Amino acid sequence: MDNKVLLTGGAGYIGTLLAPMLLEQGYHVTIVDNFLYGAQPVLGFSMHPNLTLIKGDVRDEVMMGKLVPKHDWVLHLAAIVGYPACAADPFRASTTNVDGTRNILQAMSASQRFIFASTGSTYGKVNGIATEETPIEPLTLYGKNKRDCESIIRDSKIPHVILRFATVFGSSPRLRLDLLINDFIYQAIHNKQIVLFEGHFRRTFLHSSDAAGVYPFAMQNFEKMNRHVYNVGDEAMNFTKKQVAQQIKKYINYYLHEADVGTDPDQRDYEVDYSKLRNAGFRAKVTLDEGIRELIKVLSVLTVQHPLRNA
Ligand SMILES: NC(=O)c1ccc[n+]([C@@H]2O[C@H](COP(=O)([O-])OP(=O)(O)OC[C@H]3O[C@@H](n4cnc5c(N)ncnc54)[C@H](O)[C@@H]3O)[C@@H](O)[C@H]2O)c1
Structure with a gap:
């Protein structure tokens, strides 16, 4: 079988x-x-x-x-x-x-x-x-x-x-708030600000x-x-961290605080090519905008923070 x-x-x-x-x-x-x-x-x-x-x-x-x-x-x-x-x-x-x-x-x-x-x-x-x-x-x-x-x-x-x-990023029955977009949206809703470092770093x-x-x-x-x-993944989902933060601003009024206060230990600043998987026939369906709207809905009603972070 x-x-x-x-x-x-x-x-x-x-x-x-x-x-x-x-x-x-x-x-x-x-x-x-x-x-x-x-x-x-x-x-x-x-x-x-x-x-x-x-x-x-x-x-x-x-x-x-x-x-x-x-x-x-x-x-x-x-x-x-x-x-x-x-x-x-x-x-x-x-x-x-x-x-x-x-x-x-x-x-x-x-x-x-x-x-x-x-x-x-x-x-x-x-x-x-x-x-x-x-x-x-x-x-x-x-x-x-x-x-x-x-x-x-x-x-x-x-x-x-x-x-x-x-x-x-996005919702799940086992939600994770340590992931970048999920975290940004949580911060924007509950702290009314996002502290952004290495905003020009490209992520996917x-x-x-x-x-x-x-x-x-x-x-x-x-x-x-x-x-x-x-x-x-999908090339259409290659964004800088700042682009993600700005996209969230379309929906939530929060303060974007750009500061040199941290570095990402894995220093990921890259674009990724997804043509191999696309040529095999797979396309990701959900856009950044759709995912942001979903997360705003979910994270607006959620106030517990730490148990949902892997570390
Ligand atoms: N979420 C992402 O952005 C992402 C990106 C790249 C790769 N991945 C990979 O996808 C996989 C799933 O990630 P996720 O985001 O669902 O993470 P997650 O932390 O939600 O899930 C991991 C699961 O593994 C279980 N687990 C941990 N240690 C275990 C052990 N010793 N024995 C049995 N179970 C154990 C945990 O209880 C948890 O349910 C991982 O291998 C991860 O590396 C995830």
């Missing part, structure tokens, strides 16, 4: 949007997650008969060794995500991100298929436009962890697709529903995408 999916990190920001999509498409989904951010985000789709929930740690070699072979697909999203969260606990980050990925691959056979959530943070400081051929030189532990995973995956015999995501964005939506696409097109890396 080829429809048994193991979704690691399925209780996360992207995973909780992806799981219901897969269930709707007829897949049997097993989420394995240590529920670092609680189980509430899965409650909206928990009644689905084809959903199994397992509380487990991808670092648990024995547990993963039993679980992984029972599935046709492994969609591996579980991770300590983002450079602040990785810097806050480097041991936990590296063991989860790198050892966890190795555990899964070791338990897989060549008849199974693996899709890995990597990141544009692997590129580091790029001059010009980053394509999948651009050498990756990550500057943060998070980016280095993902680079190490990519190399373990490429060296394996397991059929795989590697997805290098743009910075995701992707709506959360498109980040989830690329998985079913990659599963349906797996044979032609097999053993390839794809940047996931």
Whole structure:
């Protein structure tokens, strides 16, 4: 049947949007997650008969060794995500991100298929436009962890697709406020100001529903995408941080305070080329404007801040 999916990190920001999509498409989904951010985000789709929930740690070699072979697909999203969260606990980050990925691959056979959530943070400081051929030189532990995973995956015999995501924004049952656009909108609504540093830095964005939506696409097109890396995003979503802040101003009256008060440790100031994924047939659907309007709606009624930040 080829429809048994193991979704690691399925209780996360992207995973909780992806799981219901897969269930709707007829897949049997097993989420394995240590529920670092609680189980509430899965409650909206928990009644689905084809959903199994397992509380487990991808670092648990024995547990993963039993679980992984029972599935046709492994969609591996579980991770300590983002450079602040990785810097806050480097041991936990590296063991989860790198050892966890190795555990899964070791338990897989060549008849199974693996899709890995990597990141544009692997590129580091790029001059010009980053394509999948651009050498990756990550500057943060998070980016280095993902680079190490990519190399373990490429060296394996397991059929795989590697997805290098743009910075995701937008709503989700497991909302994250540490992401740039989500954070800006939260600050604009609740603090009535955004403190902007390195405003000229170019970044690249992707709506959360498109980040989830690329998985079913990659599963349906797996044979032609097999053993390839794809940047996931859209050139129309390449913006400077200041452009994003100005776009938010169209909807919210807040004070934009430009100041040299910080630096981004991964120094991302780059444009990314998405033609490889576009040529494979995938287009992101949600625009910056649509995502901003959604987030204003959601974040206006939300006042809890810290539990929704990875670090
Ligand atoms: N959101 C983005 O902007 C973005 C961009 C690029 C790549 N990614 C990648 O996409 C994937 C999902 O990211 P997200 O934004 O949904 O993050 P998230 O932090 O919301 O989700 C990660 C999930 O992994 C789980 N987890 C953490 N450690 C675990 C462990 N040891 N065992 C089992 N589960 C564990 C957490 O409980 C959480 O549910 C990650 O691999 C991330 O690196 C995300």
